[in-house]
Amino acid sequence: MLIFLNPDDVIVPPNYITVRHQKQTCEAIRITGFIAPIVVKRENGKYVLVDGYERLMCAKALKMQIPAIVAESSGNILSFALNYVRGRYCGVDILEAVRQLTEQYDMATLAKVLGRSYETVRRYRSVAEH
Known part of the structure; x- marks a missing residue:
C-alpha cells in the first residue's frame, strides 16, 4: 500500500545504518520530487523505517511529505528493500x-x-x- 507520510511520523530504528551523503539527493528531490518511496512497516500503531533513510532525511530538511510503501509482512518487499537497494x-x-x-x-x-x-x-x- 502506498501512502504519504509526514517525515516526523516515521521512526528510525536505533540499529539502522545511516548515510551522510544526502546533499545531492536532497537537491535532486527538491528539483524533481520523489522518484521512489521509502519502505516502512507498522509496529504498535507507528511507522518504522525499513528502507530509505537518506530520502527520509531529505524530506525532513525540505519539509515535504514523503511517499511510503507500507509493508504488510516481512515478505517480498522487505527482502527486496534490504537485499537489493543497498550498495x-x-x-x-x-x-x-x-x-x-x-x-x-x-x-x-x-x-x-x-x-x-x-x-x-x-x-x-x-x-x-x-
Whole structure:
C-alpha cells in the first residue's frame, strides 16, 4: 500500500545504518520530487523505517511529505528493500536505470546482462513505474 507520510511520523530504528551523503539527493528531490518511496512497516500503531533513510532525511530538511510503501509482512518487499537497494549506488538510481533499460531491451536479455532473474528485473521495473 502506498501512502504519504509526514517525515516526523516515521521512526528510525536505533540499529539502522545511516548515510551522510544526502546533499545531492536532497537537491535532486527538491528539483524533481520523489522518484521512489521509502519502505516502512507498522509496529504498535507507528511507522518504522525499513528502507530509505537518506530520502527520509531529505524530506525532513525540505519539509515535504514523503511517499511510503507500507509493508504488510516481512515478505517480498522487505527482502527486496534490504537485499537489493543497498550498495554503491542509490536504490533510486538502480530502479530508474532498470526502468530505462527495459524500454530499450527485452527483460530476459537485461536480466542476463545484469546477472539477475527475470522476476527481479520485472519487480525493479514495476517499482520504478510506481
